[in-house]
Structures are given as structure tokens and as C-alpha cells.
Amino acid sequence: MKGKRLFAIIGALIFLGGTVVGCGTAPNPAGKTGSSAVTITFWNAYSETDNEEKTIVNDVIPAFEKLHPGIKVQNVTLPYSNMQEKLFTAAAGQSLPDVARLDIIWMPQLAKLGVLVPQQNLTGWNDLSKKVFAGPLSTNVYEGKYYGLPLDTNTKVLFSNPAVLKAHGINHPPATMDQFIADIKKATSGSGKSRVYGYTLPGDSLWQLIPWIDSFGGSVLSPDQKTATGYLNGPKTFAAINTLVGLYKAGYITGILPGATGDMDGLAKGEYAFIDEGPWDVPSMAKTYPQVKYNMSLWPAGPAGSVQVVGGEDIGIFNTDSAHEKAAWEFEKYMMSTKIQTEMQAAGQMSVLKKLPSSKRLAGLDYFNIFRKQLATAKSRPSVPAFTKIEQDIETEVTKAAQGKESVQQALDNATKEANALLAS
Numbered sequence: 001m002k003g004k005r006l007f008a009i010i011g012a013l014i015f016l017g018g019t020v021v022g023c024g025t026a027p028n029p030a031g032k033t034g035s036s037a038v039t040i041t042f043w044n045a046y047s048e049t050d051n052e053e054k055t056i057v058n059d060v061i062p063a064f065e066k067l068h069p070g071i072k073v074q075n076v077t078l079p080y081s082n083m084q085e086k087l088f089t090a091a092a093g094q095s096l097p098d099v100a101r102l103d104i105i106w107m108p109q110l111a112k113l114g115v116l117v118p119q120q121n122l123t124g125w126n127d128l129s130k131k132v133f134a135g136p137l138s139t140n141v142y143e144g145k146y147y148g149l150p151l152d153t154n155t156k157v158l159f160s161n162p163a164v165l166k167a168h169g170i171n172h173p174p175a176t177m178d179q180f181i182a183d184i185k186k187a188t189s190g191s192g193k194s195r196v197y198g199y200t201l202p203g204d205s206l207w208q209l210i211p212w213i214d215s216f217g218g219s220v221l222s223p224d225q226k227t228a229t230g231y232l233n234g235p236k237t238f239a240a241i242n243t244l245v246g247l248y249k250a251g252y253i254t255g256i257l258p259g260a261t262g263d264m265d266g267l268a269k270g271e272y273a274f275i276d277e278g279p280w281d282v283p284s285m286a287k288t289y290p291q292v293k294y295n296m297s298l299w300p301a302g303p304a305g306s307v308q309v310v311g312g313e314d315i316g317i318f319n320t321d322s323a324h325e326k327a328a329w330e331f332e333k334y335m336m337s338t339k340i341q342t343e344m345q346a347a348g349q350m351s352v353l354k355k356l357p358s359s360k361r362l363a364g365l366d367y368f369n370i371f372r373k374q375l376a377t378a379k380s381r382p383s384v385p386a387f388t389k390i391e392q393d394i395e396t397e398v399t400k401a402a403q404g405k406e407s408v409q410q411a412l413d414n415a416t417k418e419a420n421a422l423l424a425s
Contacts, residue, residue: 038327039072040098043087045080051347053077059343064334071327091115096318099328101151104139104380105387107314111142112385117317120146122329128336132352135310135378142383149336152349153312155378156211156276157370160295164196164273173274173295177215177302180274181243187273188252199274200255201244202263204398206381206391209241210309211276214379215302216240220390221382221419228419232394233412236303242408245401256402268292278311279350282367296370310380312350386422393418 042061046052061073076097078086084106090096091113102110110116119125119140128149129137136150158180160173168187174180184198201208206220213219218237221228231237247253254260254272263275268289276299285292299306315335317328334340341351346361350368354376362368381387397411397418406414 037070037072038323039074040324040327040331041074041076042099042101042331043076043078043083043097044101045078045083045103046101047348048077052344052349055343055347060335060340064331067334068327068330071330073331088113096320098320098324099315099317099331101313102148102316104136104150104310104312104314104383107140107147107316108142108383108387109385110316111145111147115318116147117319117325118145118147119149119317119329124333125149128333131336131354133354133375133378135375135380136312136314136352139310139312139380139383140314140316142385148314148316149332150352151313151315151335152344153310153352153375154278154280154350155308155310155371155374156278156299157308157374158297158299159267159275159277159281160297161267161270161273162293162295164270168196168273170273173297174300175298177300180300181247184247184252184274196270197252197254197266197272199247199253200260200263200266200272201248201253202255202260202275204256204395204402206394207309207311209244209394209398210379210381211299211307212240212244212302213237214307214309215299215304216243217302217304220394221384221423225382225384226423228390228416228423231416232419233409233416238409238412240302241398241401241412245398245408248402249404257399264288267294276308279368279371283348296367298370298374306374306377308374308378310375310378312352384423386419386425389422390415390419393422 044056046056057075061075065072084103087096087100087106087110096115120129125146129146132150133153136153139150140146140148158173164187165171165173168189170183170186174183187196187198189196216236216239218234218240219231220237222231244253244256248256255263260266261269261271263272263277264281264284266272267275268285285294299308315332317325317332319325338353338357341353342356342359342361345351345356345365345368350371382390384390394415397406397415400406401408401411
């Protein structure tokens with residue numbers, strides 16, 4: 001079994017384009033201090049320039065250790081850009097942390113390697129799972145088992161420039177997909193430097209496409225995530241992608257291909273009527289364009305409702321020994337508490353709890369409310385180990401369709417064939 005696991009880990013490293021040699025020495029594995037206290041290591045990629053890491057180091061960990069005098073937490077903050085590679089390197093060298101904050105797309109990859117502890121049988125897990133949004137929770141599933149809990153989350157809503165809308169006779173942001181499409185067309189005008197696009201789609205990754213696909217009632221994979229046939233190339237997904245490609249070819253939207261103005265910049269400068277973005281754009285707009293007014297509204301509802309995409313991070317426990325796994329679970333439960341979820345949202349990390357009591361700590365952060373409302377219907381991208389490659393193949397095929405190199409149906413059929421091959425490998 002260990003031999004198979006090591007082979008799988010080496011294969012994953014090759015897939016990531018990394019090598020064990022030259023990745024640097026991983027931080028020390030968990031161990032025991034000279035006293036009877038158990039020391040657990042907590043890997044994460046919290047921002048060192050914002051308040052995230054400071055809150056973890058100065059507030060969260062000291063409070064946890066005071067509450068649990070038999071447990072010490074060694075915080076290890078890593079750059080996001082190479083944390084995934086370090087995790088796989090550490091797995092190959094059997095020097096993994098005890099607990100980690102993980103990008104949601106890493107969870108199924110690590111679960112497949114067998115290095116994560118299944119959690120649904122841990123005491124208290126079921127109660128905690130009922131308190132979080134369903135979309136973020138779904139990112140922790142692999143082969144029918146849950147390997148973690150969502151730790152922080154995000155999604156997108158519709159941003160609009162009211163000055164652009166007014167100039168084109170649009171009185172308010174659209175509530176339905178049909179009205180949205182009509183408004184995109186209506187808000188498109190001018191040419192050259194005076195060109196205004198109704199909407200921009202900054203790329204064609206699933207982060208951009210899922211809101212369209214799922215709101216139209218389509219999906220990338222089957223509910224059991226075993227096949228793409230009839231889903232990625234099914235009629236509802238086709239309707240969503242065909243709509244986008246048609247709008248792009250007709251000049252109503254931009255951004256699918258490189259060269260367009262960034263979405264936030266374009267909205268602020270009046271080049272775009274609509275964009276869909278996350279909560280990070282609110283402080284960014286306040287800092288970069290303090291005089292610009294904009295609206296935020298729920299994503300327009302299509303045939304399947306208003307469905308946006310789930311982002312964020314999960315928290316998982318690695319297989320070590322019973323003492324460290326038990327201590328790591330205590331830390332995970334603490335990170336999921338209302339107290340810490342409130343503190344981390346105050347630091348800029350959106351809470352995963354469906355109910356978050358009002359708090360003075362959250363003063364001035366009311367803008368999170370609309371994103372939390374959108375999360376109630378948001379859905380995750382496929383939670384499968386091959387997600388990254390599946391997404392790349394979809395991007396490639398949709399780009400070809402936008403360029404007119406192949407039909408939308410052919411693009412989706414090609415992506416479906418490629419996805420099925422990856423799912424079977």
C-alpha cells in the first residue's frame with residue numbers, strides 16, 4: 001500500500017511539473033516538545049501583507065493554545081505559488097504537516113493520494129457540516145467521503161456601472177438571464193477608444209464559465225463526477241456556451257481572448273457596463289477608484305436560478321498518529337468556531353458559516369452580505385483530482401470556438417472526450 005501511495009505521489013509531482021530534488025527543504029514535521037505537550041504544524045498561505053497572517057499568529061493561535069494547554073501550534077506560512085508543490089514533496093518524503101489550509105482544488109488530489117484523514121466520523125463533524133454553506137462543503141468530497149471542512153470561502157456577484165447603464169437607458173441591474181443578455185446588447189456602443197462593451201469575461205476558465213453553465217441548468221460532470229458525456233456536451237451546457245460565444249463574436253462582450261482591459265479597471269473607466277467579481281474588488285475599488293460609483297446585485301437568474309461559482313479554502317488533517325490527529329482536529333474545530341470565523345472575516349476572509357452573528361468586529365464590512373446571500377445557491381467546480389487538466393482542456397476548446405476554428409458543439413464534444421479520458425486514468 002505504501003509503495004502504491006509513493007508511486008502516486010511521484011506521479012502527481014510529475015503532473016505538477018515539479019521534482020522532489022530542488023524544491024527546498026520542507027518545514028519540520030510535527031513532533032513533540034520536551035514537555036508533554038503535542039506540537040502540531042499548521043501550513044497555510046495566508047497573506048503576509050494583509051491582516052490574515054497577523055490575526056492567525058497574534059490572536060488565533062495564542063487563544064487556542066491558552067484554551068488547550070496540552071497542544072502547541074507551529075504556524076508555517078508558505079507562498080501560495082509553491083505551496084501545492086511543497087505539499088506533494090512533503091508527502092513523498094513523509095514530512096507532511098498535521099493540518100493545513102488547502103485550496104479547494106487540491107483537496108481531491110490529496111485525498112486520492114491517501115494522505116488525508118476522512119472526517120465525517122470524527123466527533124462533532126456532522127454538527128459542524130450543518131452550519132456551513134452547502135457549496136463550499138461540497139469541495140471536500142472525494143469518492144463519497146469528506147476529507148475536510150470549508151475554512152473560508154468566496155463567490156462572485158454582478159457589478160455594474162450606473163452611469164453606463166443610465167447612458168444606455170437601463171434603469172436597474174437585471175434580475176434574470178434573459179434581461180441580462182438584452183442589457184448587454186443594449187449597453188454596447190461606440191467604437192475605438194469610445195467603445196463600451198456590455199460585459200467582459202476575463203478568460204474562459206471554469207471560474208468564469210460555471211455561473212453561465214449552471215444558471216442555464218448545465219454542468220461539467222455528472223452528479224457522481226464519473227463522466228462528462230451528456231453534461232459538458234449536453235444541450236443545457238451548449239446553450240450557455242453558445243450564448244457566450246455568440247455574444248463575443250457579435251462584439252457585445254470582450255475578454256475571452258487576451259488584450260482586453262481588466263474587468264475592474266474597465267468597469268471603473270466606463271468601458272464595461274457589467275462584470276462579475278468577488279468581495280476583494282470592493283476594497284480594491286475604494287483604494288484605486290474612490291470616486292467611482294457602482295452597483296452590486298445577485299447574479300441574474302437563468303432557467304436553473306441564480307448560480308455563481310464557489311471559491312475559497314478548506315482545512316484538512318493529514319495522516320500522522322492518533323495524538324497529532326486528535327490535536328489537529330481540536331484545532332480545526334476551533335478554526336470553525338463562530339469566534340474565529342468572525343475574527344477571520346474581520347481580517348478579510350469570508351466566513352463559511354451560514355449564520356454569523358452581528359459583531360462590532362465586522363463594522364464597515366456590510367458589503368460581504370450580498371456575497372453571503374449569493375453563496376446560498378453557489379456551486380463548486382468539479383471536485384476531482386484531474387480538475388486542473390480538465391479545465392485547461394475546456395479553456396482550449398472554448399477559445400477555439402470563440403476564434404471560429406470549430407463549432408461550439410465540436411468544442412464541447414472534444415472537451416468531453418478529453419475529460420472522460422482524464423477521469424478514467
